[in-house]
Amino acid sequence: MTFSGFTHTDFDVFKINGLDERMEALITHIRPKLEGLGHYFAPILSLETEDEIFPHVAKHARRTINPPQDTWVAFASSRRGYKMLPHFQIGLWETHVFIWFALIYEAPNKEIFGKELEANINKIYKQTPKNFVWSVDHTKPEASVHGNLSKEELRSMFVRLQKVKKAEILCGLHLSKEDAILMTPENFLEQAESVFKTLLTLYKLA
Template sequence: QDKRGYKKNPHVELGLWPDRYFVTFSLLADAYNRAEFYPKYQDISDQIVQSDWLVSNDHTNPEMLSADHFPDALARYMKVKSSDLVIGFNLMANSQIVKSGNYDQLLFDKFMSLSKFMVQFNH
C-alpha cells in the first residue's frame, strides 16, 4: 500500500548482478521505525560475525564484506541516515558450482536461511 513497498520493511531478495547471483536480507535506509530494529541486530551480531555471510551498507553495490565487518556495518547503519544494512550471499558466475549447473539447492538454502531473519524481524 505504500509507494515504497517492500523497501520500508525488512525483506529478502534473490537477484542477479552481471557477475553473480545474490541472496540478501536487507533493512534499507528508509525503513519504518528503523531504530526499533537496532536491538534485534545487536542480538544476532555474534551469529552473523561467526558465519559465512557477507555484509554491506549499500544495497545498490554488489560488493560486500566478510561477516567480521558486521559490527562496523551495524554501527554505520545506526549513525548514518542514508545507510542500508545488508546481510547476504554471493554466488559468482565464474564459480565451479555455477559452471556445473548444480546451484539451485544452494541458492534455495541461502534464501531460506535469510528468510528466518526476515520472519524474526517482522514480528
C-alpha cells in the first residue's frame, strides 16, 4: 500500500456535516492514506527506536453523535494499542497536518517523563527546531511554536505533566493545509521521516 499525498478533498472531509456522512468520507479518502503511512513508517521507526513499532489508524469507534474533527495514524511499541505509551503520530485537522511525538493523558508514567524532560530542559530547549510546536492537549488544533517560547514557559509544561492528572505533552511539526497539498508524496515522506528522527530524543527519554 502506497501513500499518494494529501489533497483538498482530504481536508474538506472535515467540513461534511453528520457523523455517518463524515465517517464515510473519512474512510473513503483519508484512511487508506493513513494506512499507507502506517505500513511505510512502522519498519523505519522500528529500526530508529530499536523497539518493534506497530501502526494504529484511528477508528473513531466510540463516537455516537459528534463527527471527528481530526484523524491520525499512531505508532507505538504495542500491537494492542498506543494511548498508554509514548508514541508518534501523523494526522490532519481541517487546517493542517501534524507530525509529532505524544504522551497523552492515559499514559501511566507521565510524572517520571515530566521529571526527565525538566532535568534535560537545557538540551531540549536548545536542540528543538524553532519551527516545531508544543501542545498540552491532543484534542485541540492549537499549539505553541518553539521559537516563540521562553525556557520557563517550556518548563511549566514539563512541570504540569508531573502534577496534573489529565496533562499531556506533544511536540513536532505542523504543516499548513496549503503546504501539505503542494508536497509530492516523496517530499512528505522525507519531511515526516526527518521530523521523527529529530523527535527520537524525546521518545528515548520517555
